[in-house]
Amino acid sequence: xxxxxxxxxxxxxxxxxxxxxxxxxxxxxxxxxxxxxxxxxxxxxxxxxxxxxxxxxxxxxxxxxxxxxxxxxxxxxxxxxxxxxxxxxxxxxxxxxxxx
Amino acid sequence: xxxxxxxxxxxxxxxxxxxxxxxxxxxxxxxxxxxxxxxxxxxxxxxxxxxxxxxxxxxxxxxxxxxxxxxxxxxxxxxxxxxxxxxxxxxxxxxxxxxxxxxxxxxxxxxxxxxxxxxxxxxxxxxxxxxxxxxxxxxxxxxxxxxxxxxxxxxxxxxxxxxxxxxxxxxxxxx
Numbered sequence: 001x002x003x004x005x006x007x008x009x010x011x012x013x014x015x016x017x018x019x020x021x022x023x024x025x026x027x028x029x030x031x032x033x034x035x036x037x038x039x040x041x042x043x044x045x046x047x048x049x050x051x052x053x054x055x056x057x058x059x060x061x062x063x064x065x066x067x068x069x070x071x072x073x074x075x076x077x078x079x080x081x082x083x084x085x086x087x088x089x090x091x092x093x094x095x096x097x098x099x100x
Numbered sequence: 101x102x103x104x105x106x107x108x109x110x111x112x113x114x115x116x117x118x119x120x121x122x123x124x125x126x127x128x129x130x131x132x133x134x135x136x137x138x139x140x141x142x143x144x145x146x147x148x149x150x151x152x153x154x155x156x157x158x159x160x161x162x163x164x165x166x167x168x169x170x171x172x173x174x175x176x177x178x179x180x181x182x183x184x185x186x187x188x189x190x191x192x193x194x195x196x197x198x199x200x201x202x203x204x205x206x207x208x209x210x211x212x213x214x215x216x217x218x219x220x221x222x223x224x225x226x227x228x229x230x231x232x233x234x235x236x237x238x239x240x241x242x243x244x245x246x247x248x249x250x251x252x253x254x255x256x257x258x259x260x261x262x263x264x265x266x267x268x269x270x271x272x273x274x275x
Contacts, residue, residue, distance in 0.1 A: 002107050010111050021121060057242075059235050069161070082265060
């Protein structure tokens with residue numbers, strides 16, 4: 001029986017690395033990949049807590065998260081390809097129309 | 101003991117390759133590191149006893165989504181991208197304390213919420229059946245509305261991806 005804190009620590013590390021990658025990466029596709037990493041960290045935490053308290057609701061939620069992540073990958077990559085086709089850029093630094 | 105060894109190995113693989121996801125420069129290396137992370141996380145799911153989630157993770161994430169990323173990385177002519185000077189380099193370095201603050205906040209929340217532990221109501225059901233049957237039963241009875249909504253979201257996402265990624269007749273750099 002693996003303790004709950006092991007799952008939580010692994011999930012924290014993966015989520016922090018994913019959010020850090022979303023902040024520091026500039027390529028649009030690698031930003032999306034870092035977001036996939038964060039979603040997987042959430043899945044690890046759901047399944048870990050689930051196996052600890054002997055429920056299955058967390059597994060159902062992680063199935064939902066996987067489905068939504070597939071839809072997010074489709075729409076996000078479509079947006080990235082559309083941005084590339086319109087602007088000829090692949091970096092977040094050049095998308096400064098809103099002065100962000 | 102065996103599950104501890106498997107969990108430690110899969111965790112080490114996941115963390116080291118997620119460092120590769122964050123710090124590798126070539127996007128193909130990044131997608132390979134992400135694939136390794138996804139397979140390791142599927143192994144963690146199998147260790148945790150969630151067989152159906154691990155199988156779905158391997159099937160959908162490690163096959164479908166990764167192949168989709170590889171298609172986009174290889175089919176789009178990224179070498180035609182306009183290279184400009186990067187003007188946000190200092191802000192990228194300055195975001196590192198933000199990560200430390202995020203970790204601190206997560207540790208604080210963890211220490212705050214570790215005392216709260218809900219009671220399991222399906223413990224007897226799980227011990228009588230396997231895990232996959234219980235997941236299917238819960239998914240199609242208690243969460244049937246969410247299941248249908250997820251199918252609707254997938255349909256809308258598919259239509260939106262086709263509409264967004266379709267070839268426009270006029271772009272900004274065409275005269």
